[in-house]
Amino acid sequence: MKTFNYHSAKDVKEASKLSSSKSAFLAGGMTTLPSMKLGLASYNDLINLKNIKNLSGIKVSGKTIKIGSTTKHAEVSQSKEVKKAIPSLAALAEGIGDPQVRNRGTIGGSIANNDPAADYPSACIALNAVIHTNERKIEAEKFFKGMFETALKTGEIIEAVEFEIPKKSNYQKYPNPASRYAIVGVYVAECKSGVNVAVTGAKSCVYNDKNLSSALSKNFSSSAIDGIEISSSGMNSDIHASAEYRANMVKVFTKKAVEAC
Amino acid sequence: MIKIELEVNGKKIQKEIPDHTLLSTFLREHINLTGTHVGCDTSQCGACVVHVDGKSLKSCTALAADLNGSKVTTIEGLASNGKLHPMQEAFKKLHGLQCGFCTPGMVMSVIDLLKQNKNPSDKEIRDWLEGNICRCTGYQNIVAAVKEAAAKM
Numbered sequence: 001m002k003t004f005n006y007h008s009a010k011d012v013k014e015a016s017k018l019s020s021s022k023s024a025f026l027a028g029g030m031t032t033l034p035s036m037k038l039g040l041a042s043y044n045d046l047i048n049l050k051n052i053k054n055l056s057g058i059k060v061s062g063k064t065i066k067i068g069s070t071t072k073h074a075e076v077s078q079s080k081e082v083k084k085a086i087p088s089l090a091a092l093a094e095g096i097g098d099p100q101v102r103n104r105g106t107i108g109g110s111i112a113n114n115d116p117a118a119d120y121p122s123a124c125i126a127l128n129a130v131i132h133t134n135e136r137k138i139e140a141e142k143f144f145k146g147m148f149e150t151a152l153k154t155g156e157i158i159e160a161v162e163f164e165i166p167k168k169s170n171y172q173k174y175p176n177p178a179s180r181y182a183i184v185g186v187y188v189a190e191c192k193s194g195v196n197v198a199v200t201g202a203k204s205c206v207y208n209d210k211n212l213s214s215a216l217s218k219n220f221s222s223s224a225i226d227g228i229e230i231s232s233s234g235m236n237s238d239i240h241a242s243a244e245y246r247a248n249m250v251k252v253f254t255k256k257a258v259e260a261c
Numbered sequence: 262m263i264k265i266e267l268e269v270n271g272k273k274i275q276k277e278i279p280d281h282t283l284l285s286t287f288l289r290e291h292i293n294l295t296g297t298h299v300g301c302d303t304s305q306c307g308a309c310v311v312h313v314d315g316k317s318l319k320s321c322t323a324l325a326a327d328l329n330g331s332k333v334t335t336i337e338g339l340a341s342n343g344k345l346h347p348m349q350e351a352f353k354k355l356h357g358l359q360c361g362f363c364t365p366g367m368v369m370s371v372i373d374l375l376k377q378n379k380n381p382s383d384k385e386i387r388d389w390l391e392g393n394i395c396r397c398t399g400y401q402n403i404v405a406a407v408k409e410a411a412a413k414m
């Protein structure tokens with residue numbers, strides 16, 4: 001790993017000021033450090049966010065759950081409040097990687113990284129999340145731009161992710177047997193504005209399947225999507241699964257998730 | 262360079278280290294605690310698992326600088342007065358190891374499991390060990406050792 005300067009910011013202002021096009025924020029480091037070791041990324045500065053007090057923690061308030069960006073996966077999966085308000089979200093966190101990854105990895109790092117196979121982005125889309133940064137509030141639909149690409153600008157820091165508490169919801173995934181990243185993951189949620197069917201792992205970026213969502217908004221039952229064809233065009237194809245397989249799994253998991261709701 | 266202070270196995274250590282020093286490098290090369298192994302070096306295999314402030318983490322994927330002020334426990338810190346920790350004893354008794362490469366990480370990982378779940382089922386043990394890879398044993402005796410230790414601890 002190439003050397004860099006390590007900084008630990010005491011507040012968001014300082015972290016933002018230290019950042020540049022040659023820096024990365026350091027949350028759990030579970031993506032940043034391995035990619036630096038593999039030579040996939042190099043930075044002049046790493047800026048630790050974990051000592052910034054108000055960035056961590058879980059708050060439930062009536063209609064939403066707000067999770068601070070440096071909150072670890074293990075804290076979300078074990079939170080009584082999350083388990084009660086959105087059990088599918090706690091289950092999603094419990095299914096990330098392994099216990100040591102969950103003890104370090106954070107929700108902010110996961111969504112800032114926007115890996116095409118990551119779990120949290122699907123929760124953000126399904127649960128109409130609002131991403132709070134030090135500069136603005138961004139709707140999830142506008143946040144995830146493409147493969148490893150988000151709406152964040154240089155120096156912009158995620159402070160919290162606010163999820164709508166749905167009427168019902170469920171997340172199904174076929175995990176990669178080695179890493180647990182989603183080969184295909186489908187998050188179904190019935191929210192106030194209708195049903196969302198968020199798909200991760202299948203394409204280069206998480207997306208809301210509008211055909212499935214609108215069919216389920218009219219009739220929330222697994223048979224409501226029987227007639228819908230899922231096209232494999234644009235789907236990922238790799239050693240784990242072909243595009244056709246992934247397309248089929250999107251439908252299978254949507255049905256499973258609806259039945260489990 | 263950066264100055265850090267860590268408490269490792271009960272002993273306070275102050276050192277000046279390069280900013281990019283991993284915890285695994287710090288333990289093995291700066292303070293010669295080579296019981297913590299490095300297998301994959303990319304956070305997959307779990308050979309490098311240690312405890313930081315009571316929780317298990319992969320020391321190959323944490324910067325020593327990031328853990329400034331923390332308490333670290335490694336495999337060397339488990340035995341007391343020449344007596345093995347019950348988990349080490351159980352691995353030894355039930356042949357939970359062959360070559361031993363994965364063993365320090367396995368032992369540190371499952372001690373963390375028993376802190377959270379005093380009486381885990383086979384499935385819970387196997388799920389927990391998702392991040393610990395063993396190339397020798399086939400896991401059977403590792404699971405048996407965890408159950409034996411759970412009954413004793």
Ligand SMILES: Cc1cc2nc3c(=O)[nH]c(=O)nc-3n(C[C@H](O)[C@H](O)[C@H](O)COP(=O)(O)OP(=O)(O)OC[C@H]3O[C@@H](n4cnc5c(N)ncnc54)[C@H](O)[C@@H]3O)c2cc1C
Binds near residue numbers: 152
């Ligand atoms: C073995 C292994 C298995 C895994 N399995 C899964 C899995 O099954 N499912 C899954 O979804 N993920 C998985 N992950 C990834 C894991 O969830 C990571 O936690 C996540 O990708 C990155 O989070 P982090 O906190 O470690 O971020 P870091 O690595 O510290 O940072 C990642 C990026 O996010 C940026 N960033 C971090 N925090 C912020 C912030 N608050 N504001 C703005 N930018 C920020 C950084 O600048 C950096 O570019 C796995 C990782 C490993 C190593």
Ligand code: FES
Binds near residue numbers: 301
């Ligand atoms: S050496 Fe750290 S996980 Fe393999």
Ligand code: FES
Binds near residue numbers: 357362396398
């Ligand atoms: S005992 Fe050899 S790798 Fe596990």
